[in-house]
Amino acid sequence: MLDRSNDTPRALLARRRPGYSLEAPFYTSQEIFDLDMEAVFYKTWIYVGVEADVPDEGDVRRIDIGKYSILILRDDDGEVRAYHNVCRHRGARLVEEERKSVAKLVCAYHSWTYGLEEGNLIRADHMGTEFDKSCHNLKKVALKSIEGLLFVCFADDPPEDIEEMAAKMTPYLKPHDIRNTKVAFEMDLIEEGNWKITMENNRECYHCAGNHPELTIPLFEYGFGFAPDQMSAEKIEDANKYLCMADNLHEEWEKKGFPSKGYDHLDDMVTGFRTQRLPLNHEGESQTLNTKVASTKLLGNITEKKLGGLSFWTQPNSWHHFMSDHIVTFSVIPLTPDRTIVRTRWLVHKDAVEGVDYDLKRLNETWIATNAQDGALVGMQQRGLQSPAYEPGPYSPYTEGLVDKFINWYCLRLKDHLG
């Protein structure tokens, strides 16, 4: 009756207009949300957290992504492992808590027990002599740690180009010594929008001037693009000064061992990513309100405070800012077509002491405020584009190019999946 044949995902993809936002069903329909999970979140590498989530042997962290529930744990040899959080008997969750410390993984239902190292079933009462325990080990999840940043993949054949991303990013990440950090603070924000709205919001700073009074203290106005033909001569001069300064700083930082010039593979790799070290304003040290370091115990062996911020973006669901003193790292998890978790972790040196080396409020206040502002914008856009009166609008070629690349990458994944 209601003829929706023009609104199949294939038809919608086929008529997508590059440089424009997507049609509404991409952001609102349950069918496309399910497709997104299948084509993107269950097929590509998903950023889920950091090794510091499970600092000690036996530490377990439950992470839910779509219909999956997985356990990230550190085994008795100090290795980080990932298993599906599903008992092989009748499917109960092994761990209901978000964090737990265990010796073995024991299902509360009938006490089936699994080892941490390989997920082997080591106890199952009453199953009889015919029963082969070795056929009922926990299912493993593909896990890749890039210098302590954890990516998982649910596909049988995870995209291999994560090795290229790892190779390229390792020199950038290594100086920040992520493996020797601790999670000083973690917070989940549920945004009332589709996960792609959340990602699009992250991929441009066109909205920063009007919405982020805290973040625009350390961030330069010109770091994310501008349209010179609409600017005054004075502003253009300012912008050119900024670009010149950034070039000089890149040279300087690289000499000191901090790769800075950047890569952009946002839409030409399955494991799409981008990186760039950006100068910060004023004191230039950190994304704090006074632009100075929040933690006096710098990361790894860093001695230079004024390193700006190394940004690292990955498709489909993360971004990260690495400063000399702390790291802010974001993982996006879709919940429903119009609800999305933004999970933010603030990392400091593992030996930094709260109240001594860092003040928690100074550390996290910029991004707590910024996230809340972005969450409001995401909800406002989601509610707006539900209207049948909405039609895709144009991205600014100067300030929304990375949004367009995100959408390009996304459409490629869907086309690839639909075959």
Place this chain on the structure above:
Amino acid sequence: MLDRSNDTPRALLARRRPGYSLEAPFYTSQEIFDLDMEAVFYKTWIYVGVEADVPDEGDVRRIDIGKYSILILRDDDGEVRAYHNVCRHRGARLVEEERKSVAKLVCAYHSWTYGLEEGNLIRADHMGTEFDKSCHNLKKVALKSIEGLLFVCFADDPPEDIEEMAAKMTPYLKPHDIRNTKVAFEMDLIEEGNWKITMENNRECYHCAGNHPELTIPLFEYGFGFAPDQMSAEKIEDANKYLCMADNLHEEWEKKGFPSKGYDHLDDMVTGFRTQRLPLNHEGESQTLNTKVASTKLLGNITEKKLGGLSFWTQPNSWHHFMSDHIVTFSVIPLTPDRTIVRTRWLVHKDAVEGVDYDLKRLNETWIATNAQDGALVGMQQRGLQSPAYEPGPYSPYTEGLVDKFINWYCLRLKDHLG
């Protein structure tokens, strides 16, 4: 597997039994709810409020109907306008608040700015010189004010017969001078039923005697039909007295310049409506508990308190009662198959002063109580007819004729839409 081929909207419409309530899917299914929105709420004229909702220049009122969000506003020339509440950039809502006063409509996301008069895009940074602002003005919504009552239509070709309704109703409405009223009180009640259950409840007073102790003070028992063959001789005499009195009052009122005899076009126009001026009981002045006026400052130039109540019903979603001193006006907005807003406004002369000319409790207590009673009945019916044991039951030919006309009209709209 579950064979629903007998329950398509077309099949259900084809086997509808006139004079009986509809089959359950019309009241419960998401598919038919979606169809109702497309065939009725997005195609016909919908009553949304009054000019007094935006009394001053720059006043904006957000109204959401189905998937649409629209802005009713008064521009700097005092004209009332209606726009879609969707930024032409990335689709964000321009106004999240229900009421606001603005100089321009500015999107909070990237500061795109629109004028109030024509919805013209007057600012969009960073879009470059190729970008044509004039192609990105706000989309207008068809708006018709009938003496201050606001109707909108989302169709490209709004039904033209609203002009006939306007022509016929203007003489009835004019004496009540709606444009010079103010909203003394407004309230949303969410009823737990399908919007058609809400409307059916409004279209008969068979249920009044048993459920509305307040409303039946001013309302005559016989004003909405009765079955003489089931009544005592005494009651029949009473009823005939009422009919005679009503005839006399109509003559009298018409002589004084208050058209009263009524029209019924509930099911023979796309813009279906009905009107009738009904005598009120006891003091006969107003729908109040003591049946006297609630506001001593009468509407417009009215000097006669005892005008009874002019009722005005429109398909698909409104009813109104115009007394000498105040107006009660109802707009119905479907939310889901089983949740519906009844938005009620109480209007008094714009210069009437609360506590001096009128007491708010006296003004609104009758309909606050009546609405709550109706809401309970609507929920009770909705819950009941979900049972597979429900089958359509007969409407009383004497007291439920307007319910049947509402259903006739509704079925015509669906058939028209399905083609």
Place this chain on the structure above:
Amino acid sequence: MLDRSNDTPRALLARRRPGYSLEAPFYTSQEIFDLDMEAVFYKTWIYVGVEADVPDEGDVRRIDIGKYSILILRDDDGEVRAYHNVCRHRGARLVEEERKSVAKLVCAYHSWTYGLEEGNLIRADHMGTEFDKSCHNLKKVALKSIEGLLFVCFADDPPEDIEEMAAKMTPYLKPHDIRNTKVAFEMDLIEEGNWKITMENNRECYHCAGNHPELTIPLFEYGFGFAPDQMSAEKIEDANKYLCMADNLHEEWEKKGFPSKGYDHLDDMVTGFRTQRLPLNHEGESQTLNTKVASTKLLGNITEKKLGGLSFWTQPNSWHHFMSDHIVTFSVIPLTPDRTIVRTRWLVHKDAVEGVDYDLKRLNETWIATNAQDGALVGMQQRGLQSPAYEPGPYSPYTEGLVDKFINWYCLRLKDHLG
């Protein structure tokens, strides 16, 4: 787009692996939930409560099952009746309250009035002389009381083998004199799992040792099966002692007039059931924490306290424990694919006085605790098996045989329905 042709109910049933839990869609999909309601809950005999729910003439109890709402009532002749809770006029619920006492059933909407004995419409105003009241009586629901346990069926042709169950069970139930009990306590627990997960949990005690510290006081470890090849010689001796004792007690009880040896028709009848009188541990009298009777006023004419517990299980939705002093009886009602009511009633002799003959806390604490523990397990399993990593796991042939029979029976009902 998302090819689900391999996941139709027919395909899922065809590839079901006996001895294993079902595939996830059986527990999670809305489509299969709807099918379960049609094929199982609207077709077979459903246990809904006890005659003691409506102890006096005019007592009404509303019970909702799926989309149905029904009224169980005791008419003026003391007969228990069941009607659909749907007015024949416009479908309103006649009774919104869960319990009520009435002289007639009067619809609050337009005062249509029905008698209790036959559900006859005895009043309907304004319907005119053409209207035939006798065509608008309340619809009856098939009702069968087995010694006071109430079963209803919504099918036009209720399964006839309930007579066989009634004939077989009557001698077991009669001594407990259910008709002369009262409901000392009733409680609804909403479990966060599919109704079949709730039932599977009930059909094994493999999980008892690890989860039910209270229930395992009166219950013997060996009453619900064990795998001898995984047990120590000592434990095997213990188990054999238990089996020998149970045999002796059965002989003894049967001699005293308490049938005890049991039947198992869980998957070979449409009205599937199982019964067995099980010895209780320690004092052996009742399912209480000290294993002694909770009510000193024994049921019916019983004088012997130590009768163990007669268990009675019915497909698809009940289980019951009959002791010498009290009865605990459970009715399962599906709400959504992942929410299920477990409604528990504790019955004592109708003349037993709270605080004198029984202490309520002693009476209900064992099963309140046990239900809560089971509810947590059900939620844990439901959440776990939603993962695409879940695959059906093996039931223990020693301890989960009744779970397998439940699933067998369920699959037969679906196949039968799908034809």
